Amino acid sequence: AVAAPVFAQDTPTLNWRLASSFTRGLDTLWGTGELFSRYVREGTNGKFNIRNFPGGEIVPPLQVLDAVQKNTVEMGNSSGYYYHGKDPSLSFDTAVPFGLNVRQMNAWMWEADGMKLMREVYGDYNIINFPLGNTGTQMGGWYRKEIKSVDDLKGLKMRTAGFAGEVLSLLGVVPQQLPAGDIYPALEKGTLDAVEFVGPYDDEKLGFAKVAKFYYYPGWWEGGAQTSLYINKGEWEKLPKSYQSIIEAASRAATVTMTARYDNLNSTALRRLLSQGTQLRPFPRAVMDACWDATQKVYEQTSAKNERFKxxxxxxxxxxxxxxxxxxxxxxxxxxxxxxxxxxxxx
Amino acid sequence: AVAAPVFAQDTPTLNWRLASSFTRGLDTLWGTGELFSRYVREGTNGKFNIRNFPGGEIVPPLQVLDAVQKNTVEMGNSSGYYYHGKDPSLSFDTAVPFGLNVRQMNAWMWEADGMKLMREVYGDYNIINFPLGNTGTQMGGWYRKEIKSVDDLKGLKMRTAGFAGEVLSLLGVVPQQLPAGDIYPALEKGTLDAVEFVGPYDDEKLGFAKVAKFYYYPGWWEGGAQTSLYINKGEWEKLPKSYQSIIEAASRAATVTMTARYDNLNSTALRRLLSQGTQLRPFPRAVMDACWDATQKVYEQTSAKNERFKxxxxxxxxxxxxxxxxxxxxxxxxxxxxxxxxxxxxx
Structure with a gap:
């Protein structure tokens, strides 16, 4: 027989900590974790309190997975592809080049095999995961010079990471991994030629428009970037069923709300950027095709080395x-x- | 001073009834209400029980709004545009011709003025409303004969209602309002020439493909059809804050899940239909343009008569x-x- 969870029939008072990879200034990404925590707190009559900490405050932004794995914090809010270096399969939990858009990703996670497969991957890290937001299709980033051909990518020092970085490096880009706060000074100094972050609303806040004029689309490496909730598995299993159910509903509610927020905010932000001189450009077809081809190569190489990824x-x-x-x-x-x-x- | 709600600080045991406009057989529409009720029941440790009744069982499908208004049932699950005849502004709570798609609708409701405006309209009916699902862009329906020009619409007896019916009647269509169960026999007898319902998954179940060969797209009158939760205002105000919060989160969770279900199911249903002889057709451009123009006329006429609609x-x-x-x-x-x-x- 399996022992019942410690307080299965109860409504215990819990004070949990959630380490976020995001900073307070990004009210879209950070705000989604806050909304989730509010739903959980209100739904439990204030008994289940989750305090959210911005990236860097108690856990460095790119070590949230490790902190939840070790139960330093009970919960995290992060993106699977930040840990691409540990395991490229974690990138499917966020976005991969030329992958699913928002609605296709939601359908894969909740109605098809996505959740089961991602739970298998996160199981290696002692984590139970839930979707907790999706940005929608991102932009292709800010460039100091126009990208007119595949050749213009050669030698380009660009802030990007994970799969996008691997694909772009096949085309001559030199990918750089930088925290959000270091991007602007690097662009200003010219030690960075290009940067991709999310879309008009977040990008405007980070000031990229002041140092890079050309704004390209679409972000083919993020057709719909999902952000995630991480829960330490041992802690999850101790929760009463009612709290588990509230977490599930609250995470779905927060997911759809994040997309609605981005959809509401991006449009006016782009209009402001354009009125201040940003030049909007679609990636040329030949560049898109070269990126598509390079992506297939990276997928083949990764599959050859990693059976589960395949x-x-x-x-x-x-x-x-x-x-x-x-x-x-x-x-x-x-x-x-x-x-x-x-x-x-x-x- | 305002009296505090009766059990504001408590977690009362409640047994509520929800009257749905949908039937059990449509697991997409009906299933969303069931998912919502499950989240509420589980989140309250089984204390807040909502029993869902299919359309026609305790309330006729198109009288759900009236039943919630009169507090015959505490809750309803219906579509605003079923009550277009009472007030055309209720159609904005579902879909209007050439209106918002799913994501735009979610953004309007939750992040812009949509919820506030719809609450104002439903206030006339003593109802607090929440979004409870969205089908995505619907199909343009099933036709016994091809629609090659605007002339082919003349005299067409078509099952459709509300705004779509008004627009199409300007182009010669004879709109018929029929409950789902009566559509198939009418098509079979030839007393109906065309029918629109939702999309491949639901339409396949209703058997339309057996009697009408041509399947048109897009359903320009439903770019993203939202279904709704109705709560009697007096009952809502008596709920403790924790139950209200659980309802809000559960309704958002159910909304995004319905869209994910349709997105997951429609694709394979369409493939089956095509393999069995259904002929897929886009509406000709001239037909779309005529519908666009007729739509603007209907909006002008309705606005002239109704200040709030305008x-x-x-x-x-x-x-x-x-x-x-x-x-x-x-x-x-x-x-x-x-x-x-x-x-x-x-x-």
């Missing part, structure tokens, strides 16, 4: 290949018609 | 006009590139 990649990309044609029918044709009609109406 | 329309469409150009940048260019790349890869 298995998850097949599941994830199989799901993409299944869903994308359907999204092109009703959704895309609707969006396209409305977009074109509004453009015509403006003229 | 005010909400301006807010809602202003939001669409603000967000759509941004969605065309990162999101649409990403989706389009991936879609085209996969098509090329298949060849």
């Amino acid at each position: 298995r998850i990649l097949a599941n994830y990309m199989g799901y993409r290949d299944e869903l994308v044609p359907w999204f092109r029918i009703a959704e895309a044709s609707y969006d396209q018609y409305v977009g074109a009609a509004l453009s015509r109406a403006k003229k | 005010r909400i329309l301006a807010n809602y469409m202003g939001y669409r006009d603000e967000l759509v150009p941004w969605f065309r940048i990162a999101e649409a260019s990403y989706d389009q590139y991936v879609g085209a790349a996969l098509s090329r890869a298949k060849k």
